[in-house]
Amino acid sequence: MGFQQGLSGLNVSSKNLDVIGHNIANANTTGFKASRAEFADLMASSMGAAGGSSYGIGVEVAAVAQQFSQGNVTVTGNNLDVAINGNGFFKVKQPDESFAYTRAGNFKLDKAGDLVTTGGAQVMGFKVDSTTGLSTSEAQALSFPTGAPIQAKATSSITAVLNLDARVKAPTPVPAVATSSIKASGNLNATATDAAAAVPPTPRNTYSTSVTVFDPQGTVIPVNLYFEKTSNPGEWNVFDSLTSTTSVGTVTFDSTTGNIATGGNIPLTLTAANALTFPVTADLSAMTQLGNTFSVTSSRVGGSAETIELAAPRSTYGTSLNVFDSQGVATPVNLYFSKTNTNQWAVYDSLSPTATSVGTLEFDNAGVLISGQDINLRVHPDPANPNALPPFDVKLDLSAATQFGSKFAVADLKQDGYASGDLTSINISNDGMVMASYSNGVTRAEAQVALANFRNPQGLLAVGGNNWVESFDSGPAVMGTPGDGNFGALRSGALEDSNVDLTAELVNMMTAQRAYQANAQTIKTQDQVMSTLVNLR
Incomplete structure (x- = not known):
């Protein structure tokens, strides 16, 4: 027996205690494995020794293996905390520009707008184009505009979801009515002399009156x-023209009562606008x-032009919203709907009586829109914007409009433009999308967190x-997004x-x-x- 076995046992037991102590010390370290x-x-x-004659000389530490089992997920409520549930690592760029990988998702936003780890490493992700919604194929350091507002976006489309009341009646044409008579009242000069005998002759228009009437087509005539006084006492000829030589009638007055x-009733034959004639009675x-005074006034009795009887004013079925020009200035846009025929509605952007419709909606008998889904609106930035910006076109999408037997209602009305705005908050969703909220009310995906x-x-x-770096043994990193393939899902706020x-x-x-004590005992x-050997005599 030698001391080597016991000594090696002491060494590995000491190293084992070091590993255990390191684990215990990091029992509360986020993402620690x-x-x-x-x-x-x-x-x-x-060489040449038989297999049964060899003996062991101790023990060694073959490896210190990391255990990448899943840790418990604890909800924190912090918008920038993210936990990986499954396979994968967050990729980060360290201050020395090298890349590392971590399971600790306690991220922060630094003063430069970079999304960083507790150690200051930048979190990597796929940038999302705010216009197309497409993300980049290569991971980049995630950074957000904290120092300057995002640029305004001009409105290019409006989407409306609404119902037009099917019970609304279409306008009813009211035909023209020809005037049946005109009524004249007043006084003729009793001292007037024979117009023809006067020197010079009295002009015919000295004693006259005028009025307008409607012909059968509703045209004003x-x-x-x-x-014109005759030579007979109390007798007057009545003409309807300054050049006519034939009177249309004669009136006489009682010399006593006047x-x-x-x-008292003179029939007139008038010529209409279409050259046809129609009768009118002159009631005198x-x-x-x-x-010795002259004062005559006249008025028509009956008659009217052709009119359209509307079921309701244009403003009854209307809505409005603000759109934005290229400088982010809001301009109001009004939309009005007026029923013109069975299952047809005209769309207006103004209440002016002279305004023309910007489009027509046509529905089938089931109340489903069959034409007029897309309407082009011309928006004028002035007077809201005094910088003389040119008018711009906005597409009005009414494909979701219906015509059912219920009250007029606008379920949704939105547009895709916005004013400039400052960054107010950032949230990371479960699919890794980094959603940025701005002071102009816009919330949009700016990036997606990358996993390796x-x-x-x-x-x-x-x-x-809390970082690891790749090695020859680990192989190169394979990049992806949360939830794809064998990549784990994310849990935001945890x-x-x-x-x-x-x-x-x-x-x-x-x-x-x-084990340490036992090895010490062998020594x-x-x-x-x-x-005992040394003390042998």
């Missing part, structure tokens, strides 16, 4: 009545001939700070605890202590044997 000392025996043999005696029964895996994780080299089993480690420590026994 326990290690295990693995032993191998030492043999002494000479002017009617003029001229009164009231009209004959000719209310006229008088008294004194190795063919042989046991070959990774621990470098401290951290992975150390996988150290404290109870097991304490038991292992007692076992290692006993003591060997010493006693040597003392």
Whole structure:
């Protein structure tokens, strides 16, 4: 027996206690993976020795193996805490520009806007293009705009989800009505003389009145009545033209009362706008001939142009929202819907009576939109923006519009533009998407956290700070995203605890202590044997 066996046992037991102590010390370290000392025996043999004649000379530490079992996941509620549930490591770039890998997901945002670990290493991920939504194929250090606002985006589309009430009646045309009569009232000058005998002759338009009437098509036609005194007392000829030589009628007045005696209703034949004629009666029964004054007024009785009877004002079915120009200035856009025919609605962007519709929606008998889904709107930035920006086009998507028998309602109305805004918060979702929220109300994916895996994780080299680096034994890192293939999923707002089993480690420590004591006893026994040999007489 030699001292070598006992001495080697003391060494490996001491190293085993070191490993156990390291595990116990990191029982509360986020993402820590326990290690295990693995032993191998030492043999002494000479060439040609038979297999049964060799004997052991002790023990050695063959390896200190890391145990990459899953640690418990503890919810923290911190938006930037992330735990990996399954295979994979976070890839980080250390201050010396080298790459490392960690399971500790307690990230932070530094003053430069970089997403970093507790040790200051930058977290790697795949950047997402805010316009296309596509991510990069190569992992980059994740950084966010904390020092300057994001650029404004002009609105390019509006999406509306709404229902137009199917019970609304279409406008009803009201046909034109021709004027049936005109009524003249007033007084003719009783001292007037024979117009033809006067020197010079009295102009025909001296005693006249005018009124407008409607023809059968609703067109406005002017009617003029001229009164010309004859040589007979109390008699007046009535003309409808300054050039006509034939009167349309004659009226006489009672010499005593001054009231009209004959000719109170004179039939007129008027020419319509389409060259056809239509009759109108001139009611002169209310006229008088008294004194030396002239005052006659006239008005039409009945008649109207063709009109459209609307079921409701245009503003009844309307909605509005703000869109943004290229400088991020909000401009209001109004949308109004007016039923024009069975299953048809006109779309307007103004309440002006002269405004033309920007599009027409047509529904089938089931209330489903069959045409008019996409409408182009021309938006004028002024007066909201005084910088003389040109008008810009916005696509109005109404493909989800319906026409059912319920009240007009807008279920959703959104647009894709926004003003400039400052970063307010960052959240990491379970799929690794880093969602950034801005002061303008925009929340969008800016990046996706990258995960790395190795063919042989046991070959990774621990470098401290909860980090490992790849080695020849581990093989190169294989990059991916959470949940893809054999990559684990993420749990946001949580951290992975150390996988150290404290109870097991304490038991292992007692076992290692006993092993140390036993090896010390073999050395003591060997010493006693040597003392016996030395003391032989």
